[in-house]
Every structure is written in C-alpha cells, then in structure tokens.
Amino acid sequence: MKAVIFDMDGVIIDSEPFWQRAEFEVFSSLGVALNTEFTTLTKTMTTVEVTKFWYDKFPWESKTLEEVEEMVIVRVMELIEQVGGEINGIESFVKKLKSNGFKIGLATNSPYKIIPVVLEKAGIAEYFDIIFSAEFVPLGKPDPAIYLMTSKELGIDPENCIVIEDSYSGMMAAKKAGMKVVAFTNGNQDVNLSLADYKMESFLEHELTIFS
Structure with missing residues (x-):
C-alpha cells in the first residue's frame, strides 16, 4: 500500500450529531416535519440530495434549494468550530502514516x-x-467516482490505496474502486463489516501492519 484515503464524517470527526442538529433546525424552520424513518434514509446522502429530498416531501416557498443547503452547511461549520468533535487519536495516527511515507x-x-x-x-x-x-x-458514495478521482490525483493506482471508512456505502464505493477497506468502528457495534478487509477499533493504537 502506498496511499491511505480517509473518509471524513465518522472517521476524522464525529459530525453526525452536528448534521442532525443543523438539518433539524433549518428544515424545521421551513415547515418540514422530520421523522426518524426519513432521517435514516438521508444519512448517507450529500447535502444537495438531502435538501431536495425534504423539499420534495415538504415543499417550501421562501428560499431556494441552494440557499437552504448553504444554511445547513454554515450551521454545521459553526458547530464544528464551537464543539470540535475530532476522533481521539486521529492527529498522531495521521502523523505516523505520513512519517512512514504514505x-x-x-x-x-x-x-x-x-x-x-x-x-x-x-x-x-x-x-x-x-x-x-x-x-x-x-x-x-456509494458510487466509486470520488475514490477513483482521489487516487488519480494522488498518482497512486487504486490497488495500492487503502481506505478508512465507517459506513457501508463508503466501503462499497471503495471496493467498487478496487481498493482495500479498513472498517473504522470507534466502538460502534453497528458498523457493517461485510465489505471490509480489515477492522480498526481506534486510532489510539498505532499498529500500521495492515497498511504495509
């Protein structure tokens, strides 16, 4: 392996609570009736897809889809700045990968x-x-395009890339791209491991043998 590609949400930062809060605040203010059944479906969507999803179900008139999407993004950024939420051990782990030539x-x-x-x-x-x-x-994701583009820009063939993901859709994208997958659980017992080549519980243990 010559390159390590990280997912961000749930791997570098525990951002799911931020997205949930921002989407609830913004969409509720526009008259959207959020419920658990639908929010489960939107977890893996992009912000463009999420905004359109709620608009199709509860159309609003006061703002464009682009304006609403921007409201959600700005609110998430505010919460990250205020709260943080970075995953324990991520800084030292990334430094170690870099020092090992990845x-x-x-x-x-x-x-x-x-x-x-x-x-x-x-x-x-x-x-x-x-x-x-x-x-x-x-x-x-789960389309592989983003991983294929990342490996191309890194100048590393997909088969020499290993991906760290916490979601099934992300793992599917990486596997479709022809990459190895590390399932990062961070103590979450609900992570689907069926597509993973390796499992990592925490970044606090700096064992890099699976990346060699």
Missing part, C-alpha cells in the same frame, strides 16, 4: 468548504496531499 488523501460526501474547517480543528491539515468532495463528481 500519501494521504481525503474523500467525503460532505461539501468541500467544510473540509478545511475539520482538518484545521483536528490539527492535521498539513498532512493531506489531496482532499476531495463528492460535489466535484457526478455521484457521491
């Missing part, structure tokens, strides 16, 4: 403008060679 990439379904905020908050911005958002490809 190229480091990031591929996320989240909007691009959030990425620098997260990486700066986690103290790891300087270690990433390439950062990519699904907004730059036709389809987000």
